[in-house]
Amino acid sequence: MYRALFARDVFAELDRMQREMQEAFDLSPSIRGIGRGGFPALNVGGTPQSVEIYAFAPGLDPAAMEVNLDRGLLTIAGERTPDLPSGDDDKAAVHINERFGGRFRRVVSLSDDVDPNTVSADYRDGVLHVHVKRHQSAQPRRIAVQ
Amino acid sequence: MNDTTAVTRNEASRTDAATRNEAGQRSDAALMPPVDVVEDSAGITLRADLPGVPKEKLKLQVEAGTLTIEGEVSIAMPESMEATYAEVSVPRFRRVFTLSKELDTDKVSAEFKHGVLSLRIPKAEHAQPRRIDIKVS
Numbered sequence: 001m002y003r004a005l006f007a008r009d010v011f012a013e014l015d016r017m018q019r020e021m022q023e024a025f026d027l028s029p030s031i032r033g034i035g036r037g038g039f040p041a042l043n044v045g046g047t048p049q050s051v052e053i054y055a056f057a058p059g060l061d062p063a064a065m066e067v068n069l070d071r072g073l074l075t076i077a078g079e080r081t082p083d084l085p086s087g088d089d090d091k092a093a094v095h096i097n098e099r100f101g102g103r104f105r106r107v108v109s110l111s112d113d114v115d116p117n118t119v120s121a122d123y124r125d126g127v128l129h130v131h132v133k134r135h136q137s138a139q140p141r142r143i144a145v146q
Numbered sequence: 147m148n149d150t151t152a153v154t155r156n157e158a159s160r161t162d163a164a165t166r167n168e169a170g171q172r173s174d175a176a177l178m179p180p181v182d183v184v185e186d187s188a189g190i191t192l193r194a195d196l197p198g199v200p201k202e203k204l205k206l207q208v209e210a211g212t213l214t215i216e217g218e219v220s221i222a223m224p225e226s227m228e229a230t231y232a233e234v235s236v237p238r239f240r241r242v243f244t245l246s247k248e249l250d251t252d253k254v255s256a257e258f259k260h261g262v263l264s265l266r267i268p269k270a271e272h273a274q275p276r277r278i279d280i281k282v283s
Contacts, residue, residue: 040197041197042231042233043231047228048226057197058197059259059260059262083193084184085184093184093186094182094184095185096182096183099193099195125200125221125261126262
């Protein structure tokens with residue numbers, strides 16, 4: 001099952017449990033999988049001029065990350081190697097193992113008014129920030145009354 | 147009579163303090179960062195995911211046998227931005243661990259890179275495993 005990314009308190013945990021129950025009984029989930037709770041955690045916001053996506057993906061090599069925008073679908077994919085001791089060291093004991101390890105992929109469908117030619121991405125303090133501008137024609141305009 | 151008043155007043159102030167404390171906790175709610183903890187014969191390695199926390203906003207504290215990791219998320223966002231969807235809704239991380247006595251808290255070393263904190267807490271000299279040579283006479 002999915003790991004709780006950032007457990008907060010008992011109410012947040014109950015909320016997550018309720019969501020997982022709903023997902024378990026949902027007979028027709030989205031074809032791209034369960035929306036919430038995967039790695040990396042996503043925050044999405046927008047301004048009148050742009051769409052901003054923040055992926056909380058710490059400990060990655062920025063060069064090995066894959067960010068694609070294809071027909072309005074933004075894909076963030078990559079791999080995070082778990083840095084746990086390998087099996088040959090029998091003196092080491094893993095007491096807590098909560099951090100995500102392995103391949104990941106998350107897909108966001110963007111609104112129609114974004115301009116795919118203006119995507120830019122940067123990685124800082126473990127957060128990937130993708131910035132997409134909206135089309136000039138979609139910007140709000142004030143019409144002068146004559 | 148006087149005593150009763152004192153007791154009531156005491157109780158009243160205690161409830162007051164409790165509510166304030168509760169409210170205070172609510173206002174600085176924090177997320178729990180996921181961690182990995184691995185122990186080997188020489189010490190303990192702890193790794194914690196703290197994405198979005200710059201180095202200067204990370205606070206590590208060892209006090210009276212507890213280790214506190216605290217970090218504030220600080221991400222540059224456009225001023226006019228409106229959040230439409232959020233999985234990380236609280237801009238703060240906090241987690242507290244109880245340390246055991248054989249750990250040498252004076253020699254903790256920490257590294258912080260790309261939002262991942264790596265802490266190394268060695269065991270005290272006397273708690274390190276020693277190999278005892280057996281002399282055959």
